[in-house]
Amino acid sequence: MRRLTVLYDPNCALCQRAWIWLNAQRQYVRLEFIPAGSELARSRFPGLDHEATLQELTVIGDGGEIYLGVKAWLMCLWALREYRSMALRWSTPDRMPLARRFVAWISHNRRSLNGVLSPRKEPT
C-alpha cells in the first residue's frame, strides 16, 4: 500500500487539527486528505456512501480497501513512522474495543469540542 486517502469532516475543528498534525508527521505511506462529501470525494469514489463518511472518519487504501472509525484511525497511525508501533499495539483483539470506545466518544463529541478548539485556516 503506497497511499491512503482520508475523508475528513470539513466542518469540524478537531478534524482539521488532526489533519494538520497528521500532515506534519513523517509518513511511511502517503496520506491524502479530501473533505468528506465534497465533489472531489464523490467523483473519486462514486460507489461510496458519502452521507456515512460525514458521520465517521473514512480511510481508503489504494486497492479500494475502506476502513471506518477506529480502523481508519489505526490506519492513519500505521502510516506514520513514529506511530506505527502504537497502531500495531492498539489493534490487538484485547485492546481494540477500548480504542473503538475512545474513538467513538471523540467522534460523537467532536462538534462540542469545536468550541474548545478554534478552527484553523486550511493550509494551501
Next chain:
Amino acid sequence: MSYTVGTYLLYLAISIVLTVWVARTLFRSGRVFLVDVFHGNEKLADSVNHLLVVGFYLINLGYISLMLRLTYDIKDARYSIEALSLKLGAVLLVLGGMHFLNLLVFSRMRRQAALDSALPPVEPDVRLLNRK
C-alpha cells in the same frame, strides 16, 4: 623485570585477549541479526557488522590503554594480583556494558526493520469495487 612491568604486561595480555574474544563473538553472532535486518542483503550486513566491531575495538582498546597506569610500585606477587584484579574487573565491566549496548543496537535495528515492513494491522471493513 620488575613486578610493576610484569603486571602491566600481564594486564595488557589478558585484557586484549578478552577484547578480541568478545569482539569475535559479537562479529559471529551479530551477523545473523544484521542479515535479517537488511532483508538478506549479506554485503550490507557484513559491512555494518565490520564497522560496529571496529568501533567496539577502538573504544575498548582506548579504555584499556587509559587504565594501564599504576600510581604505586608493585613490590610482590600479592600486590600484582590485587592490582590486576582491580584493573581487569574494570575492563570486564566496560566490555560487558559495550556488549549489551551492541545488543541493544542490534535489537533496535531489528525492531525498526520489522516496523518498516509491517502489514496493515486491521482488515478493511469493505472493499470498493467501482472506483476511478
